[in-house]
Amino acid sequence: MSDVSSSPSSSPSPSDKRDSKDFIREIIDADLASGKHSAPVTRFPPEPNGYLHIGHAKSICLNFGIAKEYGSRCHLRFDDTNPSKEEQEYVDSIQADIRWLGFDWGDHLFFASDYFDQIYAWAVTLIRDGKAYVDDQTPEDIRSNRGNLTEPGVNSPFRDRSVEENLALFEAMRAGNFPDGSKVLRAKIDMAHANLNMRDPVLYRILRAHHHRSGDKWCIYPMYDFTHGQSDALEHITHSLCTLEFENHRPLYEWFLDNLPVPSHPRQIEFARLNLNYTVMSKRKLLQLVDENHVSGWDDPRMPTVSGMRRRGYPAEAIRNFCATIGITKFNGTNDFALLENAVREVMNRDAQRRMAVLDPIKVTITNYPEDQVEELDVINNPEDPNAGTRKVPFCRELYIERDDFMEDPPKKFFRLGPGREVRFRCAYWLKCEDFVKDAEGKVTELLCTYDPETRGGENPPDGRKVKGTVHWVSARHAVPAEVRVYDRLFDHANPDSKKRNFLDHINPASLEILSGCQLEPALADAKVGDSIQFERLGYFCVDPDSTSDARVFNRTVGLRDSWAKEQQRG
Ligand code: ATP
Ligand code: MG
Numbered sequence: 001m002s003d004v005s006s007s008p009s010s011s012p013s014p015s016d017k018r019d020s021k022d023f024i025r026e027i028i029d030a031d032l033a034s035g036k037h038s039a040p041v042t043r044f045p046p047e048p049n050g051y052l053h054i055g056h057a058k059s060i061c062l063n064f065g066i067a068k069e070y071g072s073r074c075h076l077r078f079d080d081t082n083p084s085k086e087e088q089e090y091v092d093s094i095q096a097d098i099r100w101l102g103f104d105w106g107d108h109l110f111f112a113s114d115y116f117d118q119i120y121a122w123a124v125t126l127i128r129d130g131k132a133y134v135d136d137q138t139p140e141d142i143r144s145n146r147g148n149l150t151e152p153g154v155n156s157p158f159r160d161r162s163v164e165e166n167l168a169l170f171e172a173m174r175a176g177n178f179p180d181g182s183k184v185l186r187a188k189i190d191m192a193h194a195n196l197n198m199r200d201p202v203l204y205r206i207l208r209a210h211h212h213r214s215g216d217k218w219c220i221y222p223m224y225d226f227t228h229g230q231s232d233a234l235e236h237i238t239h240s241l242c243t244l245e246f247e248n249h250r251p252l253y254e255w256f257l258d259n260l261p262v263p264s265h266p267r268q269i270e271f272a273r274l275n276l277n278y279t280v281m282s283k284r285k286l287l288q289l290v291d292e293n294h295v296s297g298w299d300d301p302r303m304p305t306v307s308g309m310r311r312r313g314y315p316a317e318a319i320r321n322f323c324a325t326i327g328i329t330k331f332n333g334t335n336d337f338a339l340l341e342n343a344v345r346e347v348m349n350r351d352a353q354r355r356m357a358v359l360d361p362i363k364v365t366i367t368n369y370p371e372d373q374v375e376e377l378d379v380i381n382n383p384e385d386p387n388a389g390t391r392k393v394p395f396c397r398e399l400y401i402e403r404d405d406f407m408e409d410p411p412k413k414f415f416r417l418g419p420g421r422e423v424r425f426r427c428a429y430w431l432k433c434e435d436f437v438k439d440a441e442g443k444v445t446e447l448l449c450t451y452d453p454e455t456r457g458g459e460n461p462p463d464g465r466k467v468k469g470t471v472h473w474v475s476a477r478h479a480v481p482a483e484v485r486v487y488d489r490l491f492d493h494a495n496p497d498s499k500k501r502n503f504l505d506h507i508n509p510a511s512l513e514i515l516s517g518c519q520l521e522p523a524l525a526d527a528k529v530g531d532s533i534q535f536e537r538l539g540y541f542c543v544d545p546d547s548t549s550d551a552r553v554f555n556r557t558v559g560l561r562d563s564w565a566k567e568q569q570r571g
Helices: 025-032 054-069 088-100 111-126 138-143 163-175 224-234 246-260 285-293 306-311 316-326 337-351 453-458 522-526 563-569
Strands: 041-044 073-078 110-111 130-137 183-187 202-206 220-222 239-243 265-273 353-355 361-366 377-379 390-395 398-404 424-425 430-440 444-452 480-487 512-520 534-537 539-542 550-560
Touching: 025 054, 025 239, 025 265, 041 054, 041 239, 054 073, 054 239, 054 306, 073 088, 073 111, 088 306, 110 111, 111 130, 111 163, 111 183, 111 202, 111 220, 111 224, 130 163, 163 202, 183 353, 224 239, 224 246, 239 246, 246 265, 306 316, 306 424, 337 539, 337 550, 361 512, 390 522, 424 453, 444 453, 444 534, 480 522, 512 522, 512 550
Parallel strands: 041 073, 073 110, 239 265, 353 534, 361 444, 480 550
Antiparallel strands: 130 183, 183 202, 202 220, 361 398, 377 390, 424 430, 430 444, 480 512, 534 539, 539 550
């Protein structure tokens, strides 16, 4: 993991885009108006088995956003009921990412594992009340006896064990007297229930696994469903917001709250999860990309993770704005990646300082410019921000421009350099290409140009001559070399996650292009990790944490325009 700064970035402010009142906020308003609650208390409950992705960001913006708007609180609770897949690294990264997104849980950091004693006691309560039993069926039998959507399930032969026998067996499960998987504790609800989740769901399983917090204290672990709602109740969560796939679990969530002496009764509300085209969002698949080295790590700038997007240079505000734009609904759909990129452009266009950088340099020599002269030209830092001021950029006889700003035999509509053609060098002078030099392979290596001293600052000359093109440039003598990593979408298929295909077959082979030998204007020598920069005419960039003062590395955050829109039109 690179050490990307995760100190709090800009916090949500009044200038942030606001969600219009969605159905969840309307429910909250109604609950406040009726006096049911005095303030909404929400929670974000990640399972620490991976890094956060943009889908989690939607949930974070919703839960923490509500707390912020209503002046209340949002808990961060790690749902760590599954010991085998959880790691401290994930716990740490999740906290860093939430802070970077601009949110804070204050003192309200919780772990579901801290409730294991209480959850166990409540399992005993259900047994005493005749509402839970120890089942000796094999996992296969439990599955096949569950029935399906059209057929009811079959009662377990162990369903009618006495309370005493169940208490003794459950105690013995906890004491480690049975092998892993040999018994489970199940709720005694209804094996013919129309909702399969209500057909005697498993509450506890035997699993000898080291837990990242409780260590080896337990060899039985509660299931997610038997932990989540009770944790919400223990924390006095008022509105438990989750994604639509939990809609079918709501009756069970309610059943536990109704049948246990819980201290509060939260309300579960479901909303549509975020899906983005050209990406995968399942943690299992993201982990596979990391483990099999298809990417450089969880924070690879092509990953849809919060840490990847941070390293890519996406401002936290842009992610929040994107989440506000897509809003909260009950309908599953897929959002266009271009929408996220536009949110990034919008913030970076406003904030990013402009600099000149040449990614594929070709040398320009100004034959009529004095050999030793250097001029410090004033260049505006950000036309969108009058307070950003100007900087000095050195200009001299040898410059670099982009190779593709020159054509040996340009068509009429090519408004850049060609033999005999004149263009404006941004904020500098007008230059005319008089000749060019080729190497033995026929590759153009140098342009020989003349400049017009009457066009200083790029101004029009008094004789009324016109040019159509402006190119950016860097003084060869002062340039700072750099590597630039140009990222594109990680997948070349709009829906790589579909069951119909293997997502690994659709990794975009052009998703990373490493450009070495790029030449930057000297002001970029001081750019720091976290700075937003526009390279004029090329896109938005940031300093990669791999960068050192000897070997600078920049990432392309996003191009100036959406190049995929054209591709999609072309089909
Ligand atoms: P996976 O199924 O890939 O493991 P998950 O959804 O189970 O992911 P969690 O860590 O349990 O991941 O998620 C924490 C919270 O984030 C949950 O409340 C979940 O509903 C929410 N969340 C996860 N993915 C999305 C998404 N794509 N859109 C909106 N919310 C999401
Ligand atoms: Mg989950």
